[in-house]
Amino acid sequence: MGHEVFVYWPNILGYIRLVLIFTAWNAFNNPAVFFTSYSISVILDGLDGWTARRFSQTSRFGAWLDVVVDNLGRSMVWGQLYETLGTLVLAAGRLEGWASQ
Secondary structure, eight states, X not given: OOGGGGGOHHHHHHHHHHHHHHHHHHTTXXXXXXXXXXXXXXXXXXXXXXXXXXXXXXXXXXXXXXXXXXXXXXHHHHHHHHHHHHHHHHHHHHHHHHHTO
16 A cells, blocks of 8 residues: 555545534534534535545545544444433443343
């Protein structure tokens, strides 16, 4: 893997998504900024795979970056929701575990 993979267009979208996720995380108490940042990140998530195939810029690094950014975004949302709605999130998790037994 050469260094050019770090500047493939889909990976640049991944870096932008990373910035948007940290922006959303810091602005969780500002609904307009949070929703806008997180929504743009989700839209770019849909575009990075298309861009990789369209420009023949697929790579193992890009696949890894996509998964890491996806997991970070979901973890950020769940972490913030836990701080806000902790008991509700815990109760829902326990109900889910109970229902699957």
